[in-house]
Amino acid sequence: MGILEELAGAAAAVEGAKKLDPNAGLVTEGVAAVVGFEGTGAITNFIEKKEEEKKDQQS
Template identity: 60%
Template sequence: MGFLEEAEKIAGAVVAVEGVKKLDPNASILTEGAAAVAGYKGAEAIEEHLEKKDENNQ
């Protein structure tokens, strides 16, 4: 796993937390943490899906 792949996952976590803050400015730290985990794992799942799709097309 390279630096860029990890940076994409972290960006997913940041975007998810910012989205929660926009929806609920008074969100608790637990809500923000859950959003960060979901964003990280979501970006990871998308990356894996795209890798499998590339492997199937080749």
């Protein structure tokens, strides 16, 4: 997993927060960025784990 995917997740989360609350403050945007960054990492790790399990089951 690259940093690019995590940054894209953070940017998407910030944009989503702005759409939900156009008057969102800096703290709200910061929290959204952290959650998006961490969430992207968690999802990518989950997908990689499932792919490895599938390979193990096929062998």
